[in-house]
Amino acid sequence: MRRLAALLSDLRLAIVLLLLIAVASAVGTAIPQGDPPASYIDAYAETPWLGLLNGDEVLQLQLDHVYSSGWFLALLAWLGLALILCSWRRQWPALQAARQWIDYKTPRQLSKLSIAETLPCDNADDSLQRLYGLLRSKGWQLNCREGRLAARKGIAGRVGPLLVHTGLVLLMLGAVWGALAGNRLERFLAPGRSLDLLNRLGDNQLTITLKDFQIERDAAGRPEQFRSSLELKGNQQAMDSEISVNHPLRHRGITIYQADWSLATITLQIGRSPELELPLRTFPELGEQVWGLVLPTRPDGTEPVLLSLKTEQGPVQVFDGNGERLALLRPGGEPSEVKGLPLRVASVLPASGLLLKRDPGVPLVYLGFAITLLGGGLSLIATRQVWAIAEGKQLHVGGLCNRNLAAFAVELPQLLQAAQ
Template sequence: MSLNSATPSSWKDLPRQYFQRELLPLLADLRLAIVLLLAIALFSISGTVIEQGQSLAFYQENYPESPALFGFLTWKVILAAGLDHVYRTWWFLALLILFGSSLIACTFTRQFPTLKAAQKWSYYSQLRQFEKLAMSAEVDAATLDGLEPLLRRKGYRLFREGDRLYARKGLVGRIGPIIVHASMILVLLGSIWGAMTGFFAQEMIPSGETFTIQNIFDAGPWAAPQIPKDWSVRVNRFWIDYTPEGNIDQFYSDLSVLDAAGQEVKRKTIHVNEPLRYRGVTLYQADWAIAAVRVQINNSPILQIPMGQLDTGGAGRLWGTWLPTKPDLSEGVSLIAKDLKGTVLVYDQDGQLISTVRAGMATEVNGVRLTIAELVGSTGLQIKADPGIPIVYTGFGLLMISVLMSYVSHSQVWALQQGKTLYVGGRTNRAQVAFEREVLDMLDALSAAPHPATAEA
């Protein structure tokens, strides 16, 4: 039918026909699926290599314009392309959706028809049909009645009509690929849902302080309901275990989750690889710092002086503060610490080291007695919420099961009785050698069975 002679009703069918004839085969094309999968893998690697959800200053410092990394990768390129939040960019989500559409198209155009065809059965009534099979044989003085129990013992399901027989097994192997596709679609849906509704935050909290999650670095457009507003977290204590050589062995945070009334609803001591989970939010132990030093000057009350991290040019981590030793602030000392072991270095105004003091000890500086009570640590927490994780885990669980199902061979056997001769043939979609050995064993058993006439004699 030409376009000029098309009726109004046929014009309405054109979009559907174009989709079925052009777009659907393109979406179901294996080559397109491979290209999309490679693109998703490539951009996922970039999201792993390039730090995600950092501040503008971080990218300007680590990806300067001169010299540009690889000659082109600068902070401007990263921000313009969305490489600072790869998994939430429109183009990455579009790749996931397109890949999922390709899987769905392949499932409905190939996998379901293949399963439907495998569920049907037909009988062979012509010898030339057996000649087309990869494996066929003829057995003299054998019957279908003798073949049936052998097939049943091998797990075949039998269909018989007169002198014709059809047997099959391993239909689950045809269902496996469909579940593989379904599980991959679940993983994609979980990833998209997590990207749209999850968030990532970082907090540095001193021991003894209570905080609510506020320092959010990265969040999806629908993440607001996931950010807790009716509960908070108290850092009961933070401490570090050191090895005999003085290196950090592990650092710990004793955390309490408090409800809106300030009552403790959950408590746990976390460390690296052992987080605290509450209402879909996970708190990981990620970093540490020195928040303050508690000191006493002569007989004064104990004062808590904040400490800040010093710029050492990459030579190590140091924290320091300045402590006045006179009321008019005309004199003072600098206090430096590098860990929470309790050792504090005391420097005068000229930068000369005048004393080394441990927690609980005192020293004389500028005519006063300075006592170091303790160093107060801060725990660095990474806080994440990803509502898509249960969906992703479900998809991966189904994927492992369905992959095992896909390895099951779908085997078919046909048989035709003509006089005293039995014609047998079969085929399988995988494990051809094992299938041939199985059929040959049945044929050997069939040939070795006594002929009915011989048994009567």
């Protein structure tokens, strides 16, 4: 059992696990996560991912949901166990040992330390008392015995590695909890439309209504920022809020992100007909972010035309069945004749892409990050220890330091010089 514990807590094993988790995270970033299975089969049918994996293999290896896959969660559990065992077998005993005073009684014992000096002096006991007062004034902890003293400083640095391990374990527990118990929902909403979120009993938990959606564009017409004005209603309470890219909304354990945008509907007037609001759909075969609809121009459904556009500002291009462009329409502009019919585009309604996440592990993840940062900061504190023995007209001094020994080798002689 001890040999197994030693193997699991080995630093080299922890490094290998961290590298595997980093590689898996990179794969999860490179491959879209959570899409329908058919999309992976279509995407990697002709061009396998990295030239190695087709769509079926991506699904078999659970690369479509890396962060909630069984093998990724097993890696996190293995690393967490390794950190716990390392803390139990190494960091905790090291902290306990650092809190205990070591009493060196002979100069020969001090000579074996990393830094050791013997200073001639007129009265070693007086020099020892001056060294005691100097160290005390500089915040050192002291333990004195007759003719000798022990001092230490920076014991908090020994707590740092334990806190780092604790924070990492909490972070991984939060990530696993979120992966197993969290929910994710992505929807496109047009202004004035609502989305109802139900609890496990089927009751309405929260209603999200999109009041307004704006797309900010640069001088070249490229989108720079998306803003959604939302109204949230739940438990007879209502609140208004605005979200944008990189500025999500957190409400009652749910985080709402501004994720994407789309075009929802186009309002047309054909001849003297009333304005008709018709849904738009994407046409990937025409390019990225191209929306449109097929519109018949005859009562029997014959002679259809294709209306396509890329932004809510237009223009709307009209093509016949042979791919020849018949007209170019501007939203809110004048009508144009298409197949003998006046056709006018009244408006185009954009839709906001909202990503809703419920992750119960987020507080634990944040707590783990905070503890890890605190532990990392404490780990930078050097633990220094000094022993001094007065013997006749000689003061024997030795010291240890767990980091930056060169700086301590400069500091200790300065302390001794001030104590003479």
